[in-house]
Amino acid sequence: MDDIADFEEFIEHTKRSRDQIGLRRYLRDNDNPFEKYTVEEFYSRYRFKQETVKNVLVPLVAPYLAKPTRRGMPFAPEVMVLGTLRYYATGTCQNLGAGGDVVNICQQSMSRIVIVVSSLLASQLKNVIKFPPPAELPNVKKDFYDIASFPGLIGCLGCMHVRIKNPGGGMAEVFRNSDGWLSINVQAVTGPKLQFYDLVVRWPGSCHSSFIYNYSSLKQRLQANQLQGILLGDSGYELSPVVTTPYASPNSPAQERYNRSHSETRRTMDRAFAIWKKRFPCLQIGLSVKLETIVAVICACATLQNLAICTQRP
Template structure:
């Protein structure tokens, strides 16, 4: 990766690639140019900004190499087994969730689309997480106001699941629309098997929130927000996902106080009525009938 940075451009490279990488990692660790000043006193902010853009774009281009689903059947079966061992939820190959990454207002007439329901500007990032707290998929191109279900419905992961390219199910929360490949909680469970299904799904799905907590703890720029251009924010998000998976692959475990940062301990099982004839309800009930009737 450093060799790619080392390649000369028309203007030349005034800084060694190792220094450029360290400057970029320092930004990922702070999210603030002001906090970096004491560490890069001899480099002006404009140069630091250019370095962050260049290195982030380079690492982001490598994301698909490190962030991907297992394609081998044996590996995918191993993923299902590891998920099953968490709380006996079968056939799971991933857990999906979206998380808001803070940004500054991009300005312009369309800036409000980046303002999410919590009132701050953001990118709504969809992640699919594996059993080892790694990312299997990441989508980082939608403004903060975009609903989670819309992002999923327009994602390649949905298409790959629906066409059978990926065999199994993924688990989501009630922000997503249930189907035979994406399972969500029953909003008002009315039987012991449905309650057990909800409990098993919730306990298994904690993994994605756990992973997001580690990710944002490992790279605080994702938590505190970034005052850089939107396109650079996207590159930083993708770069941090690739670096996270590299860290997981070499056994770099995050400190415990980071691991719990993102977990929502409130179970979002409301009493809202559901249509028992809807496609999603029927798909969930068939899954319950098949796997949870013995509870």
């Protein structure tokens, strides 16, 4: 979330909701990953620090996970969140409890937990991934300009393919991208601090980036001047008043300077995607879950990425 005050208010609201339902903790001390691992070990396993998981991520979903009683020994929200984070960090639901990463949870239960927690995190996407309010866009433009002197930018536009397993059926081949493997083509707009401003996760790998943009609400908002500024796109997009692209064959020093500035500024998007995949290797290894769960996992990982950037700010 780009507005820190709004972010803190949002988290405080979820904390109050959590307190109202009387959340109980069921973790035994010797099985408690929050106590068992050092900060470095915990971050390596779950991609977040202990305090971020306890104070931000768990309160975000706990009101929807906690049971009013201990009947049937339901998993504590902390366990469910940690198990899901471990899945994002490994790309598999198998043997998550065998090494003591969370608790001894069978694969079937872990798969259900990943679906539930991912869906809850994905439902927060619109609260966390959004363009800054109009009053803050001048600051965004300045931050982009400071990178390589490119004026008027409010975001970098591009796509990233996320590998998936074969979904089967007659439409499976529509997910095969130009490189020959099956994927979801994810459109994103990234900011100067490598955060996500917009995300589209619904098109198969065979869809071109320009096609996804042309059918997105993002294009409509830009053309309606609801977003005041321009996006930086690569050569796969059509040049327009709201999307600027590089010169295919620059023939003057000015055009060469333009292309250099364009390329250097656009590297922020490449870095954003690289950091996103490094934090959540499941996006790079490949998602072997059902198609509807794949969408939830991708949206959840994007939501978590923005939360990570927010909580790391001074």
